[in-house]
Amino acid sequence: MFLLNLIKVLVMIATVEAYYYQHPTTTMPPVGQPICNAVADIVFVYDTSKSISDANIPNTSTNFAKMKEFMINIVNAFNPVGPTGAQFAALCFSTVPNIHFYLNKYGTKNEILAAINNFTTDPNALTAIGDALQVARTQFFLPLNGGGRNCSQCFVIVITDGTQTAGEANAATEANKLRNENNCIVYVVSVGLQNDAQLATIAGGPSNVFNVDSFALLNSTVNAVVQAACNDSKCTTAPVMPVPPVMPGTHVNCYEVKTLLQKLISLINNKPKYGYRRYGSRRYQPKPVYVNKPVYIPRPVYERPVYQPRPRYQYRRSVKLGFRRRSMRYRG
Structure with a gap:
């Protein structure tokens, strides 16, 4: 009987697992939706070398637009944006760096997005x-x-499709100074550079490198980069992270879940209908221990009231008639 109940429990657990597999509760948030409320200072350091956008190189006309779209989605994933939340800055580099704006240049998300849309390739x-x-x-x-x-x-956040080929400063050395002197975290988003040793050194390890095969796939790393930054941040602002949207038809039926749990508990605590015999003797399975067994509350002990003795009556007149002697007096 115990083995049969165990099999029933396992079947019930498998049924619950199958239900949730066929009815997922939540989905991943769309790219560009607010998923982080960290207090962070984020600087985009993006590549504008010849390989990014050049009329003489085929299939490069949309690379720069995809890079700007990636940065826009990163900004949109943070809320709030400004002095109380996430601040953003940007500079591009080719042979020489070019500063776009500092962290305190724009105080709202719309201003930052407008500035990114105005970036031009060089x-x-x-x-x-x-x-x-x-x-x-x-x-x-x-x-x-x-x-x-x-x-x-x-x-x-370094965005590039190549390794260092120019400049006086060493990229790995400058990245280490950022980590040691400024306590900054460096992420590298590389395009078409799988397992590059130089980029892994710049990022401080392969876990901070996000690689894609083409610029068209940059947006696939937005949520991963934002979640990494959110997890590595020290503080968050007052608003909590929004709950991911629930797709229609994927809600959880609480009544069905409650019914399944009740059946599961009843299988564990159910008293068998028939006992089992052992070696020819009538030995039955002991009574089960009920979870919701009623608790006996004793009734209060009845206490008899304390009666005061009746006051004695005054001596009455002698009885003239009756069986008592005339001289006797009695109490009432």
């Missing part, structure tokens, strides 16, 4: 990642430019 021949990281380290995180806020974590 194709050059070479890629100076080290010089760009040096400019980010020495200028962008100063209190004058919006850095150094209380409880704010700084991030540098």
